[in-house]
Amino acid sequence: MKRKAFSGLLPVLAVMALLPFAPPQAAAQTVTTAATGAAAAGGDRAATGGAQTLEDILARQKGLKIDDSFRRQAIGDPAHAAPMTAPLGTLGGVSDPELWRALRYDEANVIATASLPGARTVIQSSGMTWLAFRRGPLVTYGGGLLLAVLALLLLFYLIRGRIRLDHPATGRRILRFAAVERFSHWLMAGSFILLGLTGLVQLMGRPFLIPLIGKEAFAPLAQAGKWVHNNVAWAFMIGLVLSLLLWIRHNLPDRSDLVWLARGGGLFTRGAHPPARKFNAGQKIFFWIVMILGASVSVSGLSLLFPFELPLFAASFDLLNQTGLPQALGFGALPTVMPPQEEMQLAQAWHAIVAFAMMAVILAHIYIGSVGMEGALDAMVTGEVDVEWAKEHHSLWFEEATAAGGEEAGAGAGAAG
Template identity: 60%
Template sequence: MRLIQYLLISMFLTGFAWAQDSSDAQGTPDRATTGGATTLEDILARQRGEKVDNSYRSENTGQGNVEGLMGQFGTRGVTSDSDVYRALRYGSADVTVSSKGPAASVLIQDGGMWWLNFRTGPLREYGTYIIAGMLAVIVLFFLLRGKIRIDGERTGRTVTRFNSFERFGHWLFAGSFLVLGLTGLLTLYGRDFMIPLFGKEGFAVIAQGCKWLHNNLAWSFMLGLVIVTVNWIAHNIPNRTDLKWLAAGGGLFTKGSHPPAKKFNAGQKVIFWACILLGVSISLSGLSLLFPFEMPLFAKTFSIVNSTGIPQMFGLNLPVQMSPQEEMQYAQVWHVMVAYVFIAIIIAHIYLGSVGMEGAFDAMGTGEVEEQWAREHHSLWLAEVQDKEAGKTTASPAE
């Protein structure tokens, strides 16, 4: 037994010393014994999730061998299959294809796996937290505050809050967004619960329908975004009244508190500008996805951001050279990230505009709101409307 113990200890110490000697002072494995190929240390490092320097592969694609380059795709070429694979993987191969599309010559897209792993992993996980967190906040708010009622006595008179064109723009924007959000979520999560219910063929039909709706209703969404912006941007410029509204919490947390507000209060202005900024951003990334390889957005954007020095402060250096496929992957990831935030904001907006506040839905339902509701939630706007009506009734007719 002692002999066996001595042998095991000796083997362990010998292996440890060999592992130490196989790396240089900077921790780079010595590939002399493998002819420059991958070592055991490279494999173990990848298994541990550590970043491995691939320069020994990307810079060793057989490009210095002219004779090899001439015959690398022939049956008698002297370049090894490994060299050919590396040249294809790292984009240094001389590739000729019949299709002349911008991405046709990229036969192997080396960055595809990070996108797939991020899309099916952290992107969905944290996106789910965002939506579930907003739903939890709304439920908690409802339990603590309840439905926001009209405190004063109803007058029986109504005031025109939004005309028909304003309501058309709103519902075009909102309705298309709801369908886009639903079809997008089905695309992300559908296979998890729909394949067990409908099978793969059934899910394929549903997924294809979601794709068609998502692609085509995007135009309605963008048109609605333009109409909403034109209609209401002048009413959503921040002013001092908004500070008073914010200081009082909008009266949302205290019964009987009704801070003054114009046509849009500070909370509605926050939602408006969030919809505009997120709407423009998600539209740009959506257009990039609708027209593949025609609208690259991220390489130029990352170059500008890098020039500010901000990424370097956090130890980052954003890539500025991307293949067409990488551009599409970044566009898809950004599209989904913005969508998660957008959906969470709209969920809160839907709650307050419907079951969360008495009389609020009438503003977009019929366009007419109870006068007392307007007095409590938009007193300054109501005063402006009444002054205009009073001016019309007192003006003498032209003779």
């Protein structure tokens, strides 16, 4: 079969993205309806003259997977057509219903003037399933995830408050991040904020913005957002690579991370400051989440920037099938042949799912790096932090830096109380 139902792939995308999207029906609920044995035995399918049965129709309405080979293969046979002088001979062995069925299953011999991939596909019924997913679960669960993270951060702030220094600032400064590190960080962070905002406009603008500002105002906003999204993506990918090269050696796990994790990083207990190097265990986890999800969203973004040139899912599904993981999870063998349009739809769905996951994680990072912790923002604005801040939050790194002569004397009179 050349095309598989798009809906069967959505649960796989959700599992791979580690988001709480559950398949609407268990994969085991496969309906073979009149099926396989009944037709051979001359049962319900024979009663309808080989056409679909009421059970087939009800199963499709419930979103269950059915065996539709009896329709997929009923597309006529021109090789055995009746002669022109015989009844029905002028149809060439293919009736109108068979022709439309062949178009629906992408089996018709379509001649197209365009040479682009997918130009011969006239009907792609799984596109409606993708559209329903994009307008429904993707917006609902993705938007709900972001709102839930914001609510949890607000609750944490109300309970814990801002994490302040236990002792007065000394007024002496120590270099924490060099200029190239800060450039890399802001290049990636700034571009991601633009990508997140413009992506949300493209995905949610129609149901949420048009009722507020009208179609006339939304149209240029969406058009400009698309241009920004497509071009700022390159800045994000450059920043991602730079950050990886600059910080990968500082984000390798060591024994101090176990102590930090065991004590909750001191986030929930006032006055508790577990030792940490340049990056603590929480920052290291965040770093690898951003690197992995950032690489994934970049690859799917490239696939969308160059339509039909970088198909991802057929080959990926083939590798997954070889591991036996989809079968073990109850999804069965994933499709390894699919129309170009379906490749693009899956790339868009995956791109959005991973982007929502990244936005949720980065919201927490923005909080702790700004209002959540006193003095944290200085590290990425000026590149320097107060000596007291360094001692309390990254004591092992402070000892290494001062041993190497990294401490710089500041204006002692400017020490904060």
